[in-house]
Amino acid sequence: MVTGDVEPMSTTQRRRPELAAFLRSRRARVTPADVGMPPGFRRRTPGLRREEVAQLSGVGVTWYTWLEQGRPINASPQVLDAVARTLRLDQPEREHLYHLAEVPYEQDPPAAARAVGxxxxxxxxxxxxxxxxxxxxxxxxxxxxxxxxxxxxxxxxxxxxxxxxxxxxxxxxxxxxxxxxxxxxxxxxxxxxxxxxxxxxxxxxxxxxxxxxxxxxxxxxxxxxxxxxxxxxxxxxxxxxxxxxxxxxxxxxxxxxxxxxxxxxxxxxxxxxxxxxxxxxxxxxxxxxxxxxxxxxxx
Missing domain, CATH: 3.30.450.180 (Beta-Lactamase)
Structure with a gap:
């Protein structure tokens, strides 16, 4: 039973676990070969390691680890874009990343359509x-x-x-x-x-x-x-x-x-x-x- 003493979860508290799960799932699908890296040895999963994502994105390993753990850290659009490129996120996934990280998302202007189907x-x-x-x-x-x-x-x-x-x-x-x-x-x-x-x-x-x-x-x-x-x-x-x-x-x-x-x-x-x-x-x-x-x- 929920009592009046229990405070509802904030939006941030709900989004951070979703952000962590989302980043882990996107990292697992990108292989070293996808980004031009050697496969290496003793790799428990086919995807990239956290330190590899951090290196390719130009961010600190500790910072990226905290981001993927859902800790309450601030992220800039430039850093999120770098992570999105490393993880090969498409436009809907990139927008989803921004929303989960609680960073305002500005969509790129679409190219003018020239024909219809x-x-x-x-x-x-x-x-x-x-x-x-x-x-x-x-x-x-x-x-x-x-x-x-x-x-x-x-x-x-x-x-x-x-x-x-x-x-x-x-x-x-x-x-x-x-x-x-x-x-x-x-x-x-x-x-x-x-x-x-x-x-x-x-x-x-x-x-x-x-x-x-x-x-x-x-x-x-x-x-x-x-x-x-x-x-x-x-x-x-x-x-x-x-x-x-x-x-x-x-x-x-x-x-x-x-x-x-x-x-x-x-x-x-x-x-x-x-x-x-x-x-x-x-x-x-x-x-x-x-x-x-x-x-x-x-x-």
Whole structure:
């Protein structure tokens, strides 16, 4: 029976034994051959010895022994990283080590995704007739469904030279731009870009993209200097297409497990008129593809 005189275990008291067991189990699976060391003699287990882990990690044998024994010692991120490299921990194991050692963990910024697999492509294809696209944090277009291409791809946007939504919206002439009310909508998109930029400041790919777009579009350069930040979220936007006129749609962003900083954006008509115009546009695009014609293509 537990009485009121028994104090509950603290978080540290619970984590230290887990830390000790975790380090022992990871050490046991790394062989001397894995780290370029001779096997030696009289080795009771196939894994590394404590002194070998300490030597390879550049820490004292006594300090590492205390760490593996779960003693209440302080560990720096640099030392934990060295131990993690020696024990060949992958990213989830490294994060687990940090948590058990009660050291704040800062995850490395993920590399920008450049493509999606057939499963994600199947998801956005399944939401047709709603336009859907997969963006990464820079608004690179990773995948689209046919509805998205019918509504947003025009000869002018296709010739923009970049598979990036922001680049297209800022560099095509306004009459050819599918986005209406650019003065109010583009600042929000740039602020959304900046909300992701914080994780990637200084990275060559990001800095190059921002520099080139700033040179191509003084409008983008001015908005970027404003420093506004907003996260992605649902919005109602108005688009235009020469064949059917304007269309009002709401955009909904969905995160993708396994693709950090990527999102599926689905566009849905907000009124009956837009639904009819989207359907009419899809029919026109199908006729163009199949080579058939219609007497009244205009809305």
């Amino acid at each position: 057939p499963e994600i492509q199947g998801v956005i294809d399944a939401v047709d007739p709603h336009p859907a696209v997969v963006y990464n944090a820079r608004f690179d277009i990773l995948a689209t469904n046919r509805a998205y291409r019918d509504v947003f791809f025009t000869p002018q946007t296709a010739n923009s030279g970049m598979g990036n939504a922001l680049w297209t919206l800022f560099t095509v002439p306004e009459p050819a731009c599918p986005l209406v009310f650019r003065e109010s909508e583009l600042p929000v998109m740039v602020a959304t870009l900046r909300s992701s930029y914080g994780l990637h400041a200084g990275e060559p790919a990001w800095e190059d993209f921002i520099c080139r777009l700033s040179e191509a579009s003084p409008h983008f350069a001015r908005l970027w200097r404003n420093g506004d930040v907003v996260p992605p979220g649902p919005r109602v936007k108005t688009f235009r297409h020469a064949a059917v006129g304007t269309m009002r749609m709401t955009s909904v962003s969905l995160s993708i497990h396994g693709l950090p900083e990527c999102r599926i954006v689905v566009y849905q008509p907000v009124d009956e008129e837009t639904s009819l115009r989207v359907a009419r546009l899809r029919a026109l695009m199908t006729q163009e593809t199949t080579g058939t014609t219609t007497k009244n293509p205009a809305p």
